[in-house]
Amino acid sequence: MAFNKPRKRRKNSQKAEDKEDFSIKLNTNLDDNIENIKKLLDDPNDLVTRTFSIGHTKYTCAVAYIDGLTNTTLINQMIIRNVQAEVESPETKVSEAGAPLLDRLYNEWLSVGGVKKAYSLDDVSLAILSGNTVILVGGTDQVIIIDTQGGPERAVEEPTTERLIRGPKVGFTENIRTNTVFIRKRIRDANLRFQSYKIGRRSKKTLIVTYIDGIVHPNLISEVNKRLKTIDLDDAAESGFIEQWIEDSFLTPFPQLEHTERPDKVAQALTDGKVAILLEGTPFALIAPITFSNMLHSPEDYYERWLFSTLIRFLRYLAAFIAVFLPALYIALLSYHPGLIPYKLAFFIAASREGVPFTAAVEAFMMEITMELLREAGFRVPQPIGQTIGIVGGIVIGQAAVAAGIVSPIMVIIVAITAISSFSLPAYGLAISFRILRFGFMLAAAIFGLYGIILAYIVVNIHIVNLKSFGVPYSTPFAPSFKGGWKDIVIRAPLTTLGKRPGYMKPKDKKRMNKGGNTS
Amino acid sequence: MKPFDYSDEKISQRELGFAIPSVVIGVSVLTAPRLLAQATKFADGWLCILFGGLIALLFTWLTAKLAARFPNQSFFEYSSMLVSKPVAFLVTLFLVFYLIIFTSYEIRYIATISKQYLFDRTPAEVIGFAFLLVVTYAVTGSRAALFRLNVLFLPIIIAVLFVVLLATIPLFDWKHLFPLFKTDLKGYINGTKVGFFSYSGWVILLFYTGLMTNPDKAPKVTAAGMIVPMVVYTLLYMTTIGVFSNIVTRNLVFPTIEMAKEVKIPGGIFERVETLFFTVWIMAIFSTVTLLFDASIMALNSIFKKVKKQTIIFILVPIVYLISMLPKSLIQLVKFGDVLDFLYPIAEILIPFILFFIAYLRRKKGHG
Numbered sequence: 001m002a003f004n005k006p007r008k009r010r011k012n013s014q015k016a017e018d019k020e021d022f023s024i025k026l027n028t029n030l031d032d033n034i035e036n037i038k039k040l041l042d043d044p045n046d047l048v049t050r051t052f053s054i055g056h057t058k059y060t061c062a063v064a065y066i067d068g069l070t071n072t073t074l075i076n077q078m079i080i081r082n083v084q085a086e087v088e089s090p091e092t093k094v095s096e097a098g099a100p101l102l103d104r105l106y107n108e109w110l111s112v113g114g115v116k117k118a119y120s121l122d123d124v125s126l127a128i129l130s131g132n133t134v135i136l137v138g139g140t141d142q143v144i145i146i147d148t149q150g151g152p153e154r155a156v157e158e159p160t161t162e163r164l165i166r167g168p169k170v171g172f173t174e175n176i177r178t179n180t181v182f183i184r185k186r187i188r189d190a191n192l193r194f195q196s197y198k199i200g201r202r203s204k205k206t207l208i209v210t211y212i213d214g215i216v217h218p219n220l221i222s223e224v225n226k227r228l229k230t231i232d233l234d235d236a237a238e239s240g241f242i243e244q245w246i247e248d249s250f251l252t253p254f255p256q257l258e259h260t261e262r263p264d265k266v267a268q269a270l271t272d273g274k275v276a277i278l279l280e281g282t283p284f285a286l287i288a289p290i291t292f293s294n295m296l297h298s299p300e301d302y303y304e305r306w307l308f309s310t311l312i313r314f315l316r317y318l319a320a321f322i323a324v325f326l327p328a329l330y331i332a333l334l335s336y337h338p339g340l341i342p343y344k345l346a347f348f349i350a351a352s353r354e355g356v357p358f359t360a361a362v363e364a365f366m367m368e369i370t371m372e373l374l375r376e377a378g379f380r381v382p383q384p385i386g387q388t389i390g391i392v393g394g395i396v397i398g399q400a401a402v403a404a405g406i407v408s409p410i411m412v413i414i415v416a417i418t419a420i421s422s423f424s425l426p427a428y429g430l431a432i433s434f435r436i437l438r439f440g441f442m443l444a445a446a447i448f449g450l451y452g453i454i455l456a457y458i459v460v461n462i463h464i465v466n467l468k469s470f471g472v473p474y475s476t477p478f479a480p481s482f483k484g485g486w487k488d489i490v491i492r493a494p495l496t497t498l499g500k501r502p503g504y505m506k507p508k509d510k511k512r513m514n515k516g517g518n519t520s
Numbered sequence: 521m522k523p524f525d526y527s528d529e530k531i532s533q534r535e536l537g538f539a540i541p542s543v544v545i546g547v548s549v550l551t552a553p554r555l556l557a558q559a560t561k562f563a564d565g566w567l568c569i570l571f572g573g574l575i576a577l578l579f580t581w582l583t584a585k586l587a588a589r590f591p592n593q594s595f596f597e598y599s600s601m602l603v604s605k606p607v608a609f610l611v612t613l614f615l616v617f618y619l620i621i622f623t624s625y626e627i628r629y630i631a632t633i634s635k636q637y638l639f640d641r642t643p644a645e646v647i648g649f650a651f652l653l654v655v656t657y658a659v660t661g662s663r664a665a666l667f668r669l670n671v672l673f674l675p676i677i678i679a680v681l682f683v684v685l686l687a688t689i690p691l692f693d694w695k696h697l698f699p700l701f702k703t704d705l706k707g708y709i710n711g712t713k714v715g716f717f718s719y720s721g722w723v724i725l726l727f728y729t730g731l732m733t734n735p736d737k738a739p740k741v742t743a744a745g746m747i748v749p750m751v752v753y754t755l756l757y758m759t760t761i762g763v764f765s766n767i768v769t770r771n772l773v774f775p776t777i778e779m780a781k782e783v784k785i786p787g788g789i790f791e792r793v794e795t796l797f798f799t800v801w802i803m804a805i806f807s808t809v810t811l812l813f814d815a816s817i818m819a820l821n822s823i824f825k826k827v828k829k830q831t832i833i834f835i836l837v838p839i840v841y842l843i844s845m846l847p848k849s850l851i852q853l854v855k856f857g858d859v860l861d862f863l864y865p866i867a868e869i870l871i872p873f874i875l876f877f878i879a880y881l882r883r884k885k886g887h888g
Contacts, residue, residue, distance in 0.1 A: 479671030
């Protein structure tokens with residue numbers, strides 16, 4: 001409860017501000033309005049205001065937009081030229097100024113799809129700052145806002161963080177419109193819904209909640225909306241802000257929303273009855289709710305044939321096990337239970353550790369921290385030097401440390417296998433939490449050996465069964481299990497046998513395919 | 521229609537079905553083959569296990585039937601309806617006492633065996649304390665989550681046990697099992713007693729059945745759950761006798777772990793499988809302890825409704841710890857077990873049976 005208090009207070013004060021903000025109405029005088037807009041924005045040099053006459057009439061109007069944020073061709077061709085040229089024909093006699101003139105502009109002369117009217121200076125400034133164009137006409141306090149968003153944009157690329165061998169090669173971009181298009185292009189369902197929010201007091205970014213009505217459970221939608229409505233911050237720079245604001249618990253290493261750059265992954269989640277959240281300015285969409293097993297699945301599992309996918313999933317669970325447990329097991333076996341190691345290997349390890357001045361635990365911690373450093377350095381370093389880090393880390397540190405007798409070669413092998421395993425996990429979010437857990441397990445192993453590992457394993461399991469992602473237990477579908485859920489956890493059964501959507505989502509429409517085919 | 525809210529602390533029938541083997545399979549697995557071998561001759565103990573299991577099954581069914589009559593009511597509520605409030609108060613307190621003794625016994629047992637098989641220098645007090653801390657963390661969480669945990673753990677436990685049993689096939693000698701039926705009646709009775717005592721733990725049904733989404737199904741699923749330990753015990757007993765013969769088994773303190781010691785994993789990835797086996801077995805004992813401890817918390821909570829669950833836990837944990845550290849040696853621990861064997865028939869047979877009888881005669885039913 002204590003955590004909620006500051007948030008509530010902030011919300012109240014925000015409401016008070018809102019009341020003052022939105023009371024500024026527009027003027028009826030054209031020049032005054034333009035002057036007000038300029039004053040409001042402090043007349044920046046990228047603000048373009050142009051006053052021009054409407055065709056051959058005596059009346060004038062003005063456009064205002066921000067240069068660079070807008071599609072200038074559209075403004076020049078479809079707005080200014082139309083208004084200047086179209087109105088010259090004799091039938092279009094304009095007799096009155098003000099609101100009727102604005103209506104005619106609205107109804108007849110503007111050949112643009114996205115047009116709407118606005119009344120307050122605040123709407124106008126938000127429209128201009130979002131890259132829309134405002135048309136002002138003298139004698140009325142209404143304006144027309146035309147959708148002319150444009151500006152620089154990254155080209156669509158293959159998602160760099162989630163590469164697949166087989167699968168579509170497009171990824172989301174920073175432009176939210178492009179992202180919704182990718183979803184629409186995949187799901188041409190009339191029930192596909194986009195609910196939009198404005199996020200951020202200062203940034204006013206668009207956030208879109210998308211789901212398929214008729215599949216998704218209504219309570220999930222209301223829960224997502226309830227949480228999104230509490231968001232009140234200056235700017236959500238990335239969807240990570242949204243994730244951390246609406247997640248169930250922050251006292252956990254596990255992510256409770258999945259982030260992805262892949263439109264096909266989002267589309268699949270939507271047809272499973274989940275909800276996706278897109279935020280303007282980031283290529284990472286959020287998917288909710290997720291479960292532990294979801295994080296070990298990749299979209300490619302469904303694109304490849306089932307036998308291969310099943311084996312790959314076995315491999316992935318093994319990788320998850322190694323990524324978390326291997327250094328801890330090394331510590332436990334060497335320090336507490338050397339008898340468990342086959343004697344030939346035990347002799348080999350003992351011989352290779354000859355002269356190593358540290359205990360197994362210290363050695364493991366040292367090398368794991370070095371590995372984490374290398375990994376971080378590899379991410380941060382400028383691309384051309386990236387190779388150097390690999391050489392420095394892999395050869396110099398690994399080789400030199402062994403040659404100097406500070407660590408044993410077997411430790412280097414352990415660290416390398418652990419790192420490779422953690423890189424082979426499909427979800428970056430889960431890989432991060434495994435990195436945290438690995439150190440916890442190593443600590444437990446250093447204190448209590450195998451007993452410590454099993455106790456730590458039990459603690460992690462207790463945590464997972466208590467954790468929820470939007471009301472769905474994180475341990476689903478292992479426990480609570482659902483009928484047929486086993487077909488898509490560790491194994492991936494043949495596609496035609498996966499006729500039902502995941503039971504834990506409680507979808508309204510349960511069947512996702514008709515097994516007999518559409519033969520009738 | 522609130523399917524997205526799982527936090528309503530309801531337990532599905534499958535989860536309750538998993539809870540029975542989880543609570544029953546505990547430390548008794550480690551010693552039961554020895555006690556049975558002492559009571560019977562050759563491999564005749566299997567009859568005792570099955571017969572004891574059938575009695576346990578009957579009482580499990582009866583206990584679940586009793587609790588299922590009063591859905592959404594705590595044990596204290598429905599027992600005071602049946603036998604008046606003061607008597608119900610005493611009965612609940614007795615059950616709490618029994619459950620706490622049981623919990624302490626299991627914790628002490630795991631500390632002792634861990635010391636024997638995993639550590640030689642670490643004191644049992646520290647081992648037990650670490651274990652109790654984990655148990656405390658588990659019971660402070662949601663109750664429904666505890667049942668989810670059992671669903672996660674039970675398959676691992678059973679799988680590891682079966683791996684060990686399968687790996688003993690090369691060591692198995694059929695001659696150890698024969699001749700059949702050489703035990704006298706007294707031996708069978710003693711053996712049945714031993715067999716029956718290793719099924720203890722179903723008393724938790726008195727408390728949990730009321731939390732089920734569908735309590736009417738409870739007797740069926742819990743009886744089905746009881747079949748799992750019956751099968752496990754029978755297989756385990758037969759394998760132990762087959763591997764070691766009756767004479768050797770009756771002289772091994774922990775025959776099950778010793779059997780795991782004999783096992784060779786093909787390929788030689790690991791030696792000393794018993795350490796691994798025992799490590800995983802900690803999970804089984806953990807499941808037992810959390811369910812027993814949580815049941816005692818729930819029983820206390822049903823009497824003292826206004827006291828927070830957390831408060832009860834923090835009062836009980838030191839008590840459990842102190843009781844579990846009372847025995848000084850394995851022999852004292854066995855004596856401690858005898859106390860439990862004395863309480864067990866009262867708590868798990870007499871009380872449910874009398875309550876069921878009264879409920880049946882007075883045709884009392886819950887309002888749930």
